[in-house]
Amino acid sequence: MKKLLALLIASLVLPVHAADKLTVGATPIPQAEILEFIKPTLAKQGVELDIKVFNDYVQPNTQVEEKGLDANYFEHKPYLDDFNKGKGTHLVAVKAVHIEPFGIYSRKVKALKDLPQGATIAIPNDATNAGRALLLLDKAGVIKLKDNQNLLASVKDVVSNPKKIEFKELEAALLPRVLDQVDAAAINSNYALEAKLVPTKDALIIESGSGSPYANYLVARPDNKDSAAIKKLAAALTTPEVKKFIVEKYNGAVVPAF
Numbered sequence: 180m181k182k183l184l185a186l187l188i189a190s191l192v193l194p195v196h197a198a199d200k201l202t203v204g205a206t207p208i209p210q211a212e213i214l215e216f217i218k219p220t221l222a223k224q225g226v227e228l229d230i231k232v233f234n235d236y237v238q239p240n241t242q243v244e245e246k247g248l249d250a251n252y253f254e255h256k257p258y259l260d261d262f263n264k265g266k267g268t269h270l271v272a273v274k275a276v277h278i279e280p281f282g283i284y285s286r287k288v289k290a291l292k293d294l295p296q297g298a299t300i301a302i303p304n305d306a307t308n309a310g311r312a313l314l315l316l317d318k319a320g321v322i323k324l325k326d327n328q329n330l331l332a333s334v335k336d337v338v339s340n341p342k343k344i345e346f347k348e349l350e351a352a353l354l355p356r357v358l359d360q361v362d363a364a365a366i367n368s369n370y371a372l373e374a375k376l377v378p379t380k381d382a383l384i385i386e387s388g389s390g391s392p393y394a395n396y397l398v399a400r401p402d403n404k405d406s407a408a409i410k411k412l413a414a415a416l417t418t419p420e421v422k423k424f425i426v427e428k429y430n431g432a433v434v435p436a437f
Contacts, residue, residue: 210369
């Protein structure tokens with residue numbers, strides 16, 4: 180009788196499942212903000228989200244590769260592909276979430292046509308974002324590239340430079356800080372937003388988000404990309420609620436990619 184009672188009590192006690200924990204690296208704006216927005220949704224699904232904020236484009240990838248992070252959310256596919264090739268890493272794109280239209284900014288001129296002869300333009304020093312800056316300047320008619328479809332175009336590919344522009348290549352995170360020291364700077368929108376710039380208003384020229392190859396992805400490793408927790412994170416990042424949040428909060432400076 181006692182055994183039967185014990186079995187009955189045991190059957191009435193629901194098992195307690197520990198929440199899955201995901202540690203995700205992200206740049207502050209908009210990625211970490213979007214992750215914070217979905218945190219309660221994931222908690223209801225049994226996933227505890229731990230967000231680690233980074234201000235560079237290297238450590239978030241290195242730490243995912245070394246299993247210090249489960250995933251990251253900060254980069255576009257051309258950058259990821261170039262990083263894997265250059266660093267020998269094995270990271271994989273899981274889900275496209277948003278696009279940050281890239282812009283050219285200046286505190287010295289009101290339009291690109293007003294750039295003086297010998298002007299200095301600061302651009303990112305990583306291959307994909309340098310190429311992105313040069314492609315935008317080619318589109319604006321400031322320079323002409325050998326191939327304006329080459330996402331990895333470099334300064335060496337400039338075949339026409341009527342204003343004799345000098346290019347200063349710096350780490351992407353530093354570009355807003357040198358805006359007063361150069362004639363113009365090509366700045367990723369996440370860093371522009373951190374610097375209180377309004378990309379849709381302050382940029383002299385800005386990319387169109389339509390058909391952009393530069394969507395920011397949730398990125399993981401081959402060993403965990405198909406895990407239940409990563410799938411829940413990917414799904415949570417691409418809901419109608421997140422799309423509405425992006426549209427209303429960033430006013431065109433960030434565009435949903437789904």
